[in-house]
Amino acid sequence: MTSSKLLPLSTEEHAAGNGLVSRRWLLRTGFPAAGAVGLSSGLVQAEELRVPDWSSSPGLDLTGYGQPSPFESEVVRPTLPLFPEGIGDGSGVSFTPLEKLAGTITPNGLFFERHHSGIPEIDPTAHQFAIHGLVERPLVFTVEALLRYPMVTKTCFIECAGNSLFNSFDEAQQRTAGEIHGLIGNAEWAGVSLAQLLDEAGVSPQGKWLVAEGADAAKMSRSIPIEKAMDGDAFIALYQNGERIRPEQGYPMRLVVPGWQGSMNVKWLRRIKVVSAPVYAKDETSKYTLLQKDGKSRQFTYEMGVKSVITSPSPGRELGAPGLYQISGLAWSGAGRITKVEVSADGGASWAEAMIPDQTSTRALTRFQLPWQWSGQSATLMSRATDEAGAVQPTREAWYEPYAANQLFHQNAIQVWAVSHDGGIRNVYV
Amino acid sequence: MTSSKLLPLSTEEHAAGNGLVSRRWLLRTGFPAAGAVGLSSGLVQAEELRVPDWSSSPGLDLTGYGQPSPFESEVVRPTLPLFPEGIGDGSGVSFTPLEKLAGTITPNGLFFERHHSGIPEIDPTAHQFAIHGLVERPLVFTVEALLRYPMVTKTCFIECAGNSLFNSFDEAQQRTAGEIHGLIGNAEWAGVSLAQLLDEAGVSPQGKWLVAEGADAAKMSRSIPIEKAMDGDAFIALYQNGERIRPEQGYPMRLVVPGWQGSMNVKWLRRIKVVSAPVYAKDETSKYTLLQKDGKSRQFTYEMGVKSVITSPSPGRELGAPGLYQISGLAWSGAGRITKVEVSADGGASWAEAMIPDQTSTRALTRFQLPWQWSGQSATLMSRATDEAGAVQPTREAWYEPYAANQLFHQNAIQVWAVSHDGGIRNVYV
Numbered sequence: 001m002t003s004s005k006l007l008p009l010s011t012e013e014h015a016a017g018n019g020l021v022s023r024r025w026l027l028r029t030g031f032p033a034a035g036a037v038g039l040s041s042g043l044v045q046a047e048e049l050r051v052p053d054w055s056s057s058p059g060l061d062l063t064g065y066g067q068p069s070p071f072e073s074e075v076v077r078p079t080l081p082l083f084p085e086g087i088g089d090g091s092g093v094s095f096t097p098l099e100k101l102a103g104t105i106t107p108n109g110l111f112f113e114r115h116h117s118g119i120p121e122i123d124p125t126a127h128q129f130a131i132h133g134l135v136e137r138p139l140v141f142t143v144e145a146l147l148r149y150p151m152v153t154k155t156c157f158i159e160c161a162g163n164s165l166f167n168s169f170d171e172a173q174q175r176t177a178g179e180i181h182g183l184i185g186n187a188e189w190a191g192v193s194l195a196q197l198l199d200e201a202g203v204s205p206q207g208k209w210l211v212a213e214g215a216d217a218a219k220m221s222r223s224i225p226i227e228k229a230m231d232g233d234a235f236i237a238l239y240q241n242g243e244r245i246r247p248e249q250g251y252p253m254r255l256v257v258p259g260w261q262g263s264m265n266v267k268w269l270r271r272i273k274v275v276s277a278p279v280y281a282k283d284e285t286s287k288y289t290l291l292q293k294d295g296k297s298r299q300f301t302y303e304m305g306v307k308s309v310i311t312s313p314s315p316g317r318e319l320g321a322p323g324l325y326q327i328s329g330l331a332w333s334g335a336g337r338i339t340k341v342e343v344s345a346d347g348g349a350s351w352a353e354a355m356i357p358d359q360t361s362t363r364a365l366t367r368f369q370l371p372w373q374w375s376g377q378s379a380t381l382m383s384r385a386t387d388e389a390g391a392v393q394p395t396r397e398a399w400y401e402p403y404a405a406n407q408l409f410h411q412n413a414i415q416v417w418a419v420s421h422d423g424g425i426r427n428v429y430v
Numbered sequence: 431m432t433s434s435k436l437l438p439l440s441t442e443e444h445a446a447g448n449g450l451v452s453r454r455w456l457l458r459t460g461f462p463a464a465g466a467v468g469l470s471s472g473l474v475q476a477e478e479l480r481v482p483d484w485s486s487s488p489g490l491d492l493t494g495y496g497q498p499s500p501f502e503s504e505v506v507r508p509t510l511p512l513f514p515e516g517i518g519d520g521s522g523v524s525f526t527p528l529e530k531l532a533g534t535i536t537p538n539g540l541f542f543e544r545h546h547s548g549i550p551e552i553d554p555t556a557h558q559f560a561i562h563g564l565v566e567r568p569l570v571f572t573v574e575a576l577l578r579y580p581m582v583t584k585t586c587f588i589e590c591a592g593n594s595l596f597n598s599f600d601e602a603q604q605r606t607a608g609e610i611h612g613l614i615g616n617a618e619w620a621g622v623s624l625a626q627l628l629d630e631a632g633v634s635p636q637g638k639w640l641v642a643e644g645a646d647a648a649k650m651s652r653s654i655p656i657e658k659a660m661d662g663d664a665f666i667a668l669y670q671n672g673e674r675i676r677p678e679q680g681y682p683m684r685l686v687v688p689g690w691q692g693s694m695n696v697k698w699l700r701r702i703k704v705v706s707a708p709v710y711a712k713d714e715t716s717k718y719t720l721l722q723k724d725g726k727s728r729q730f731t732y733e734m735g736v737k738s739v740i741t742s743p744s745p746g747r748e749l750g751a752p753g754l755y756q757i758s759g760l761a762w763s764g765a766g767r768i769t770k771v772e773v774s775a776d777g778g779a780s781w782a783e784a785m786i787p788d789q790t791s792t793r794a795l796t797r798f799q800l801p802w803q804w805s806g807q808s809a810t811l812m813s814r815a816t817d818e819a820g821a822v823q824p825t826r827e828a829w830y831e832p833y834a835a836n837q838l839f840h841q842n843a844i845q846v847w848a849v850s851h852d853g854g855i856r857n858v859y860v
Contacts, residue, residue, distance in 0.1 A: 049560055049570070049701060052552075055645050058520035059548030060677070064506030065539045068495070069681045071554050072674050076494030090488035102620035102669040103583045107538060109495045110673060118489030122482075124501050130479055140479075150756050153533045153787075153797055190532035215485050239532040241671060243540060244502050247490070251499045271479060326580050357583075359789075367583055 019373035020327075020345050020352035068109075075100045077110055078179055090118025090217070093160070095182030098330065099311045104186055104365040105155075108241050111185035113248045114160050116283070117218035120268055124252040127215065129236070133273035136202030143238070143252045149192040152235050156363045157332050159184040159304045160262035161288045165408035167396075167415070173427050177314040180427065181307075181415065184332070186365035189256055191237035194229040198274070207274040211281065212255050215270040222264045223278035223300070228257050236269060259334030259363040260302040263288060291404040304334035305412035306393050308341055308368070308385035319423035322376030327354070328369045333387035337361070340386040341368040347380035347416070348395075354383070379419040380428075396429060449803035450757075450775050450782035498539075505530045507540055508609055520548025520647070523590070525612030528760065529741045534616055534795040535585075538671050541615035543678045544590050546713070547648035550698055554682040557645065559666070563703035566632030573668070573682045579622040582665050586793045587762050589614040589734045590692035591718045595838035597826075597845070603857050607744040610857065611737075611845065614762070616795035619686055621667035624659040628704070633660075637704040641711065642685050645700040652694045653708035653730070658687050666699060689764030689793040690732040693718060721834040734764035735842035736823050738771055738798070738815035749853035752806030757784070758799045763817035767791070770816040771798040777810035777846070778825075784813070809849040810858075826859060 068075065077094035094113040096106055106112075113119075124143045132138040160183035166172040167180055207226060214220040228234050237245055237256045245251050250267030257264050263283060278284070278300065290298040308331035313319055327345075331338045337360045342351040354368040368383070385393045399413035418428040498505065507524035524543040526536055536542075543549075554573045562568040590613035596602040597610055637656060644650040658664050667675055667686045675681050680697030687694050693713060708714070708730065720728040738761035743749055757775075761768045767790045772781040784798040798813070815823045829843035848858040 049558055050556075052556060052645065054550035054552055055647055055649065055700075058647050059545070059550040061520070061548065062507070062509040062511065062522050062524045062543050062545065063678065064509060064524070065498070066507075066541070066543075066676050066678050067539065068673060069552075069554075069677045071552075071681075075673060077492070077496075079492040079494060081492065090491070092492050094492045094494070101672045102581055103618045103672050105535065105618045105672040107671050107673040109497065111496070113492055113496075115489070115492065118491065120484035120489040122484055122499075122501075124499075126480075126482060128479055148755060150799060150801065151532055151758065151797075188533045188535045215482065217485055217488050219485065241537050242531045242533050242535040243498060243505065243537040246496050247499045248493065248496050251501075270485075325578060328581065367581075369580060371580065 019375060020343060020370060075110070077112065091116050093183060095178045096185050097176070097178040098182050098309065099177040099314045099316050101311070102328075104330070104367050105241060106185035106187060108187070108243070108246050108249070111187065111240075111246070111249060112160070112183050114183065114262060115216070115248070116220050117216050119248050120216045121247065122215060122251060122268060127252050129253060129269055130271040131197055131201045131274070132271065133275055134204040134207035135198075135274050136204065137200070139197070139201050141197075146192050146236065146238060146253070149196065151190050152193050153188060153190045154235065154256075154258065155186065155188045155361055156256065156258040157184055157186040157365050158256070158262050158265050159332070159334075161301075161304070161409045163262075164411035164413075167411060167413070167427070168408055175427060176316045177309055177311050177415075181309045183262070184365075187240045188242070189235070189237040190239040191235045191253070191256065193232060194234040194236060194255070194272075195232050197236070198226075198229055201274075203274055206276045209275045209278050211273045211275055211279050212264070212266040212269060213271050213273075214250075214266045215268040220263065220266055220283055221279070221281035222266060222284055223281060224257060224264055226274070228260065228302075233258055259304060259336075261288060261304065264302065288409055290409055291407045292402055293404055295404070301410060304332075305410055306333035306335065306338075306385050306387040306391045307331065307412040308383040308393060309415045310343070310381055310383050310417060313381070313419065313425055314417055315425050315427065318425050319374060319419065322374050325372050325374050326369055327372045327381065328367065329383050331356070331366045331368055331383070331385035332364065333385065333389070333391065334363060335387050335389040335391060336363065337388045338366040338385055339388050341366075342384045343368075343370050344382045344384075345372060345379045348382055351384065374419070376421060378421050381417040381419060382414050384414055449805060450773060450800060505540070507542065521546050523613060525608045526615050527606070527608040528612050528739065529607040529744045529746050531741070532758075534760070534797050535671060536615035536617055538617070538673070538676050538679070541617065541670070541676070541679060542590070542613045544613065544692060545646070545678070546650050547646050549678050550646045551677065552645060552681055552698060557682050559683060559699055560701040561627055561631045561704070562701065563705055564634040564637035565628075565704050566634065567630070569627070569631050571627075576622050576666065576668060576683070579626065581620050582623050583618060583620045584665065584686075584688065585616065585618045585791055586686065586688040587614055587616040587795050588686070588692050588695050589762070589764075591731075591734070591839045593692075594841035594843075597841060597843070597857070598838055605857060606746045607739055607741050607845075611739045613692070614795075617670045618672070619665070619667040620669040621665045621683070621686065623662060624664040624666060624685070624702070625662050627666070628656075628659055631704075633704055636706045639705045639708050641703045641705055641709050642694070642696040642699060643701050643703075644680075644696045645698040650693065650696060650713055651709070651711035652696060652714055653711060654687060654694055656704070658690065658732075663688055689734060689766075691718060691734065694732065718839055720839055721837045722832055723834055725834070731840060732764075734762075735840055736763035736765065736768075736815050736817040736821045737761065737842040738813040738823060739845045740773070740811055740813050740847060743811070743849065743855055744847055745855050745857065748855050749804055749849065752804050755802050755804050756799055757802045757811065758797065759813050761786070761796045761798055761813070761815040762794065763815065763819070763821065764793060765817050765819040765821060766793065767818045768796040768815055769818050771796075772814045773798075773800050774812045774814075775802060775809045778812055781814065804849070806851060808851050811847040811849060812844050814844055
């Protein structure tokens, strides 16, 4: 009466190594394998099914705005204030709980946060957004005015430049996939092309850079080369996954620069000043620079590197009895589309290509998946993504090589999960 | 200091009729037109921008699960119980507020509802889902067991067969786009292929139909030809837009049959019985049948027809001063992809092709858009979608032609919005 069954694929027939089922085999034979099934099962008649209480009387009423099931109350963003109470009020992060999600869209309620001075409570009818500086016609926009422009719709990720930095600390061995790599989210954004607004303002020939500033108390500011706007890539987002953008994501509007450092996607956008050179704002000098071994720092590092993480199995999604499991995870690159994701179950000694969609989206999260026949022995799981520019996700050792020991940004090294014989999973450094 | 500017496209140069800007013109010249701008604007210096209170002190804290801005509290699903209190408890609908959204994803909190006996409060650890009937191996699945199967990820709409039926009543002239056409939502679903589970159960040669039954008190049941599962199209959804499916959408699992009548996408899925012929369940005999003029009813009408609606402008999104506006809306078809959307501003006398994405998704909402130079005169707005099967959305008259007067289902007629000289908009029948 209990059950149920997993698809028992024979490892002899198609294993690529350590129980991984190769993509070639899957493509040749179909997914799943017809006829490769046949575990025992109790005979079930409809009348044997338990009739639960909830089937016996009318349920809850219609609601204006729905919420998750109370049984999912633990699916939340872990929060981490970055300064003690009373100091640097409002600086902190919360993490997208990657290991608890499926598909590629990050629901709005669980999209990660990074605030430098908390979430301003903005009245959209009083909010102003200005384009000024080296332009012929400085402009001020209300929300209402922006809504009359053509809307662009684009699905892309936003990733904090500090994502995965916790893997540089020993205590990260106790963290989940989301608590390490969850400073990323993926959404369908709708908004107004920044190129169109700059075109209307009329950029002067000397205008080569933009400075975007938020309306939060930190006045979060970043310098952005104007090409990112003029090539049509950047936009002012007003909607996220269909509805108006949430307060913690920049309500009523945020700048989106697909594939580039999260902090450049300035929230609560207040103004864009066209300038001739970067302004070296506090937010791009005190943070988000890459200290090299030679003592020099790389600055204005925009693009987020090619990256992937296995979200299942992972800490918090441990294995049960030996048998068939689905290895599943997310891959992305600031340079464009993901073209390949490989998975290893033996610490990198052998790799099998995972299934990804035929058409992957540019600068958006891509879901990969591969069946794995777990024998019950200890194993070492890794995933390695390749993007359309040919970049391959580096090992931890290769990633650290150019940097000073305390350089924490743009961490895109291969994540290693150690599976023990009892099904437990933890983060390890190899 | 106030402002701001709309893109002033000259109607002489490119209008297709009544101020509509043709797609051909847009493709040739770019979108927007570089150099076609230049409205006056006050000079703006950064220091002239108002510094609002919310920029002066730290904002709100990080949160585990985010919510929309309090300023968006009116963006909710209008609810409509279908029987007086105490009779038929829990039967009703709520509408996706289409005119308040952008992009194509319907946020989970605003995805329409149709309940026949309210929302059951299901404990996922106690929920069972069975496949039985004409199979070799009846199976019972827990949620936990299903989560070990390969996951399919698919973006598609679900539309109630009764969507738009309010346009058959005079009072619909007072309703918004969402209140008329909002029994539809579009989401990225993740779940388990039904073909895979049926394959594991082993369908007998006599097994030609499925009966899917919900765990709600109404035991909502529908007959489904088995081909819809065996061709790989149908799946058991466990996640919607990244997170576990919401209670009102079928938590912990619902059947999804892309493009087919909403009620066939059975929520709170309890069992699928494989049978040799349809069972004529109450939910496919008392409802969801199409009464013809000759007194006969068409039954088992699965596929939702090609359809579109202009969501902006529309009632509740009225026009202000004459000038340039963006006509924007949604199009979809149960038969596959949308290939064309045409827009008329003169009641169908002339049509201009709207912009749609280069690659539209199959059986998913498609966003269309077209600039419109509104002269300030009265106008009659219509949109007409075409799908990849060549089907064209019918006029109201053509749609009604075969049906008895009180036939209300599968209403996919062209929606007509009347714009008055003061910018007011209402629903009319032409």
